[in-house]
Amino acid sequence: MKDYKEDDYLMLSGIQHYAFCKRQWALIHIENQWEENLRTIEGNIMHERAHNGPKLESRKNLLVSREMRIFSSSLGISGICDVVEFKKCNRDEENAVTLFNREGCYSVIPVEYKKGEPKVNDADRLQLTAQVMCLEEMLCTFIEYGYLYYGTTRRREKVEITEDLRKKVKEICSQMHQLVEKQYTPKVKRTKACNACSLKNICIPKLMKNSSVHDYILKNIGSEEL
Numbered sequence: 001m002k003d004y005k006e007d008d009y010l011m012l013s014g015i016q017h018y019a020f021c022k023r024q025w026a027l028i029h030i031e032n033q034w035e036e037n038l039r040t041i042e043g044n045i046m047h048e049r050a051h052n053g054p055k056l057e058s059r060k061n062l063l064v065s066r067e068m069r070i071f072s073s074s075l076g077i078s079g080i081c082d083v084v085e086f087k088k089c090n091r092d093e094e095n096a097v098t099l100f101n102r103e104g105c106y107s108v109i110p111v112e113y114k115k116g117e118p119k120v121n122d123a124d125r126l127q128l129t130a131q132v133m134c135l136e137e138m139l140c141t142f143i144e145y146g147y148l149y150y151g152t153t154r155r156r157e158k159v160e161i162t163e164d165l166r167k168k169v170k171e172i173c174s175q176m177h178q179l180v181e182k183q184y185t186p187k188v189k190r191t192k193a194c195n196a197c198s199l200k201n202i203c204i205p206k207l208m209k210n211s212s213v214h215d216y217i218l219k220n221i222g223s224e225e226l
């Protein structure tokens with residue numbers, strides 16, 4: 001198993017960009033391009049709400065940690081969990097962990113906050129799986145599931161962390177590191193996702209698709225006499 005140096009860690013949140021579009025991920029994480037649109041602004045507000053309140057809150061059988069920093073040296077990623085719930089459990093449960101300065105044992109459950117409604121693709125589930133894999137590596141435990149909370153439905157969706165999701169996260173992390181090493185931005189591949197893409201004005205998929213700059217100028221300005 002590869003052990004990445006801290007300097008080479010990539011942003012965990014990039015996994016959802018990569019799952020959405022490899023080019024979008026490269027524009028943001030290799031070329032440092034970013035453009036806010038309504039969706040990204042709404043998403044930021046949602047995360048700020050999740051991070052409101054004390055960083056560590058103790059309820060009856062539950063400890064709630066907000067903005068917990070996480071990393072995995074084997075995947076070469078780091079990030080922040082919106083919320084991690086530590087739920088009191090029996091010592092003999094296989095995923096039980098002990099916590100510094102706390103009595104008893106706890107099971108670990110991450111909760112990721114998302115604006116909008118559950119997506120048909122796996123982008124959110126992959127991001128949650130990457131969080132689980134980081135927490136497992138940091139806390140030497142096994143986590144069977146986590147939750148995605150959606151702003152539109154105001155409900156939590158339970159996500160089983162399957163072998164398939166874990167395999168995909170490993171593949172994505174490995175591919176992202178290879179692209180960073182090569183400093184390569186994948187070419188435009190137009191899909192329906194382009195309509196909702198926060199970088200469509202930077203990526204300019206239409207211009208890339210058209211046969212020539214001449215056609216583009218004629219269409220957008222009406223004359224090539226400049």
Ligand code: SF4
Pocket residue numbers: 020021022023024027188189190191193194197198199200203204205
């Ligand atoms: S506009 Fe389309 S091809 Fe370009 S980055 Fe966005 S989703 Fe990817």
